[in-house]
Amino acid sequence: MAGRRGREGEMLESLYSALALFFILVACVELCDAATFVDVYRLIQYDLAGVPFGSRLASLNHHAGSSPFVPGADLSRTVVILPVREVNITFLRVKWDYIYEARKSFSAIVSLASKQGRLNLGIGICSIGIEYVTQRQPLGGLLFLLPQQFNPENREETEGEGKNYGKELMKNIFAELEQLLIHANIPYPVYFAFEDDKINAVLADVKRNDATGQPATATTGGMSEDNESSSVPQSGIVTTPSEGEDEELKEFEGNLVYDDAPDEANTSSSRDGQQAQVGELQDPIVPEVFEVVDEPLEYKLVVSAPEPKKLASPSITNIQGWLPGLKADGDVNQLPTIAIVASYDTFGAAPALSVGSDSNGSGVVALLEIARLFSSLYSNPKTRGRYNLLFGLTSGGPYNYNGTLKWLRSFDQRLRESIDYAICLNSIGSWDNELWIHVSKPPDNAYVKQVFESFSDVAEELGVKVGLKHKKINISNPRVAWEHEQFSRLRVTAATLSELSVAPELLESTGGLYDSRHFVNETAVFRSVKLVAESLARHIYGHQGKNIQIFADGSNLAVNPSYIQSWLDLLSRTPRVAPFLSKADPFIMALKKELAEHTVEVNVQHEVLDGMFTFYDSMKARLNIYQVASVTFDLLLLLVLGSYLILLFSFLFITTRGLDDLISLFRRPPSRKVKTA
Amino acid sequence: MTVFHFFNCAILTFGPHAVYYSATPLSEYDTIGTSVKAAVVYLGTALVKLVCLATFLKVPENDSFDPYQESLKALIGFVDVAGLYFALTQLTHRNISQNHKFQAVGLGWAFADSVLHRLAPLWVGARGLEFTWEYILQGLEANANLVFTVSLAALGSLMWLRKNKPRALIPIIYACAGIVATMPSITSYLRRGLGWHLPKVVGFELFASLVMAFISWQLFSACQRPSV
Numbered sequence: 001m002a003g004r005r006g007r008e009g010e011m012l013e014s015l016y017s018a019l020a021l022f023f024i025l026v027a028c029v030e031l032c033d034a035a036t037f038v039d040v041y042r043l044i045q046y047d048l049a050g051v052p053f054g055s056r057l058a059s060l061n062h063h064a065g066s067s068p069f070v071p072g073a074d075l076s077r078t079v080v081i082l083p084v085r086e087v088n089i090t091f092l093r094v095k096w097d098y099i100y101e102a103r104k105s106f107s108a109i110v111s112l113a114s115k116q117g118r119l120n121l122g123i124g125i126c127s128i129g130i131e132y133v134t135q136r137q138p139l140g141g142l143l144f145l146l147p148q149q150f151n152p153e154n155r156e157e158t159e160g161e162g163k164n165y166g167k168e169l170m171k172n173i174f175a176e177l178e179q180l181l182i183h184a185n186i187p188y189p190v191y192f193a194f195e196d197d198k199i200n201a202v203l204a205d206v207k208r209n210d211a212t213g214q215p216a217t218a219t220t221g222g223m224s225e226d227n228e229s230s231s232v233p234q235s236g237i238v239t240t241p242s243e244g245e246d247e248e249l250k251e252f253e254g255n256l257v258y259d260d261a262p263d264e265a266n267t268s269s270s271r272d273g274q275q276a277q278v279g280e281l282q283d284p285i286v287p288e289v290f291e292v293v294d295e296p297l298e299y300k301l302v303v304s305a306p307e308p309k310k311l312a313s314p315s316i317t318n319i320q321g322w323l324p325g326l327k328a329d330g331d332v333n334q335l336p337t338i339a340i341v342a343s344y345d346t347f348g349a350a351p352a353l354s355v356g357s358d359s360n361g362s363g364v365v366a367l368l369e370i371a372r373l374f375s376s377l378y379s380n381p382k383t384r385g386r387y388n389l390l391f392g393l394t395s396g397g398p399y400n401y402n403g404t405l406k407w408l409r410s411f412d413q414r415l416r417e418s419i420d421y422a423i424c425l426n427s428i429g430s431w432d433n434e435l436w437i438h439v440s441k442p443p444d445n446a447y448v449k450q451v452f453e454s455f456s457d458v459a460e461e462l463g464v465k466v467g468l469k470h471k472k473i474n475i476s477n478p479r480v481a482w483e484h485e486q487f488s489r490l491r492v493t494a495a496t497l498s499e500l501s502v503a504p505e506l507l508e509s510t511g512g513l514y515d516s517r518h519f520v521n522e523t524a525v526f527r528s529v530k531l532v533a534e535s536l537a538r539h540i541y542g543h544q545g546k547n548i549q550i551f552a553d554g555s556n557l558a559v560n561p562s563y564i565q566s567w568l569d570l571l572s573r574t575p576r577v578a579p580f581l582s583k584a585d586p587f588i589m590a591l592k593k594e595l596a597e598h599t600v601e602v603n604v605q606h607e608v609l610d611g612m613f614t615f616y617d618s619m620k621a622r623l624n625i626y627q628v629a630s631v632t633f634d635l636l637l638l639l640v641l642g643s644y645l646i647l648l649f650s651f652l653f654i655t656t657r658g659l660d661d662l663i664s665l666f667r668r669p670p671s672r673k674v675k676t677a
Numbered sequence: 678m679t680v681f682h683f684f685n686c687a688i689l690t691f692g693p694h695a696v697y698y699s700a701t702p703l704s705e706y707d708t709i710g711t712s713v714k715a716a717v718v719y720l721g722t723a724l725v726k727l728v729c730l731a732t733f734l735k736v737p738e739n740d741s742f743d744p745y746q747e748s749l750k751a752l753i754g755f756v757d758v759a760g761l762y763f764a765l766t767q768l769t770h771r772n773i774s775q776n777h778k779f780q781a782v783g784l785g786w787a788f789a790d791s792v793l794h795r796l797a798p799l800w801v802g803a804r805g806l807e808f809t810w811e812y813i814l815q816g817l818e819a820n821a822n823l824v825f826t827v828s829l830a831a832l833g834s835l836m837w838l839r840k841n842k843p844r845a846l847i848p849i850i851y852a853c854a855g856i857v858a859t860m861p862s863i864t865s866y867l868r869r870g871l872g873w874h875l876p877k878v879v880g881f882e883l884f885a886s887l888v889m890a891f892i893s894w895q896l897f898s899a900c901q902r903p904s905v
Contacts, residue, residue: 300806302806624806626805626806626807626808627807627808627809628806628807628808629682629808631681634679634681634682634685637682637685637813638681638684638685638688641685641688641689641692642688644689645688645692645693645696648693648696648697648700649696649699649700650700652696652697652700652701653700653701656700656701656702657701657702
């Protein structure tokens with residue numbers, strides 16, 4: 001009893017001293033919004049051969065602003081909130097030329113940088129494409145709002161006829177935006193967040209504030225275009241080139257200006273119509289002052305993050321498993337091996353959101369399912385084939401398949417020579433009717449022919465099309481566009497099965513922002529699995545050209561859709577950017593465990609990612625949103641309080657001592673007043 | 678919000694006390710000692726009150742208004758009146774007139790109350806980034822509290838120090854003193870029983886404080902008359 005009372009007393013003691021605060025806090029919940037926070041995901045920051053790319057800052061502490069802005073407004077202390085839904089796709093399209101140019105220079109850098117050291121491109125190329133960014137102003141920060149459906153945490157299905165149309169469009173916007181952001185050097189923090197009620201309310205508030213402050217919003221769209229087209233030639237690219245690259249850069253700059261010309265022509269026609277309105281806009285200071293008085297409250301967005309640090313030697317992890325074939329008695333020769341390979345890691349604008357459901361989650365799922373199917377075949381000596389099956393989950397896919405290279409190099413010569421062929425699975429989750437087999441040997445090569453024929457036979461039975469694409473390897477080019485090219489470089493026959501018909505550029509189609517679960521079709525993965533497994537089985541058991549279904553639906557060897565679905569779901573929730581995956585990451589452990597379920601001699605290989613990439617940490621943060629008063633409000637408050645105190649003083653003085661005394665107070669110097677008093 | 682905002686709120690919370698001291702004859706007669714003594718008495722009273730509250734009150738589980746608990750709290754609130762009585766009657770002050778004595782005591786009392794209850798939350802909260810009207814309202818509340826305390830001290834000095842006062846006024850004096858003394862419970866009722874928001878409560882407090890100040894001023898001058 002006494003103890004309880006003591007505890008109560010203790011609680012009350014602390015309670016009472018803060019009693020006023022407590023009550024006030026309780027009452028204040030309705031009075032005004034308390035500070036809210038949202039999870040935000042930072043744009044990737046990396047160096048490519050010493051050249052900085054991505055967002056270079058992490059910490060954020062600025063006021064929120066929203067589009068559209070009065071041109072020429074100073075945004076260097078504003079965080080621009082930009083819902084991706086509202087990004088003007090046609091505008092982006094117009095800017096596509098720039099992006100293309102930016103890309104070109106990007107690849108130029110890649111080749112140049114290795115030879116000539118550093119090249120520092122400023123805001124120039126980076127910020128092309130989005131309205132605000134085209135003004136080449138430094139922003140305080142940029143916050144992209146992504147639709148909920150891209151949220152890997154959001155598990156509920158939002159399928160609908162109406163949405164599908166928007167989806168395709170959204171996907172395009174995302175892909176373009178992502179490429180733009182990845183290939184840019186952005187000197188301010190860039191974050192992604194998902195639209196939710198909290199942030200939408202904030203955005204609506206910010207928009208309202210901005211709108212009341214800037215009565216000219218209706219015309220700003222045209223204005224900003226205007227402004228930007230005239231500003232391009234002036235600011236151009238902020239470059240500090242070291243010796244030797246001037247020519248290239250000039251050419252690039254020239255292109256920029258040239259590309260801008262049609263844009264200017266477009267806008268100049270509409271400019272005349274806006275002339276009158278422009279005249280009204282000449283005095284932007286007046287509304288700004290009123291804005292401050294009308295709206296004392298604004299939002300401040302704060303991310304307190306430490307300076308991003310370089311990640312020390314990013315590691316990549318390859319996982320392999322074997323299904324050994326049945327050796328005939330007295331057979332001294334090693335059995336031939338067929339390798340099935342998929343790279344599992346991703347790269348995207350936001351490392352914490354790069355789940356890569358299609359690229360290459362679908363490939364990983366297909367590989368696991370194929371391993372499962374063959375493990376049940378190989379568990380019985382009667383159905384064990386005379387081929388070894390090698391399953392490889394490789395990392396470093398986005399970086400020229402660096403992990404695959406390391407993995408292959410770790411093989412001894414005999415093993416490498418025993419590989420009959422390798423099938424690489426890449427992006428097979430969202431195709432409709434046509435898959436491609438990419439090879440680097442000419443199509444009339446015997447092995448290639450055989451692989452292709454076995455695939456196309458099965459495809460025909462499944463009612464899908466398989467096309468063959470041949471792309472020669474240029475040994476002097478460091479770019480490895482397909483995983484099989486790493487095999488081919490080591491003279492191992494290999495092919496990549498993919499829905500992509502064209503080889504992606506570096507850091508393209510690597511499972512970025514848009515590559516979410518919603519864009520992946522389980523049935524596509526299902527059919528891919530069936531295609532690969534069936535054609536492999538026919539090759540292994542020598543049933544080429546015969547119409548025998550080994551993995552027929554309904555049999556106990558059927559492809560399992562729920563297995564595919566659950567793994568696809570898991571992969572679509574797990575960001576897998578290799579430098580941010582630790583060696584003992586739960587995901588890697590899960591992959592290893594799953595592979596060990598079906599195969600033997602599962603081996604995890606840790607390697608260091610080499611190449612020109614350097615990554616920086618801090619990919620996730622918490623954004624605090626504060627409602628703050630402007631300094632002007634504080635000044636006004638001070639003024640009001642000062643006058644209140646002066647009035648109070650005068651009132652008290654007059655009532656207690658009389659008006660004459662008060663007047664005499666000002667007549668005499670204060671030092672003498674004290675003496676006489 | 679910022680240090681600036683903290684500064685503003687501090688001015689609003691503690692400024693009137695200083696202005697009151699310097700603008701009225703209190704500063705001329707150097708009554709600061711009395712105020713400090715009153716503040717010390719306030720600290721002692723607060724401690725006694727704390728112990729009482731801790732002993733007799735249950736921890737409120739929700740924000741609802743519990744009449745029993747609240748009346749108990751109001752009763753304990755009368756410890757304040759006892760403290761004021763002690764400060765007014767028992768402390769030996771230098772020879773200052775009753776007029777100035779109650780003002781000095783009330784001022785010291787209110788200032789100590791403000792420091793104890795408002796400075797720490799202000800320091801912690803008002804410097805935070807998030808803007809709320811809370812601390813400005815709290816400052817206004819401190820102003821109302823100053824007026825209440827001075828009124829209560831005035832009524833107390835009428836009750837306990839002045840011997841020759843008109844008989845007819847005595848019940849009014851006691852009633853007013855009772856109302857002022859129970860003011861914390863009244864505001865608590867408004868806030869939690871009726872669910873008023875803070876701005877409304879503070880508005881009520883300011884209004885009530887002005888009314889009570891006016892009434893006690895009238896009473897004080899009414900009692901002053903026969904003695905002069």
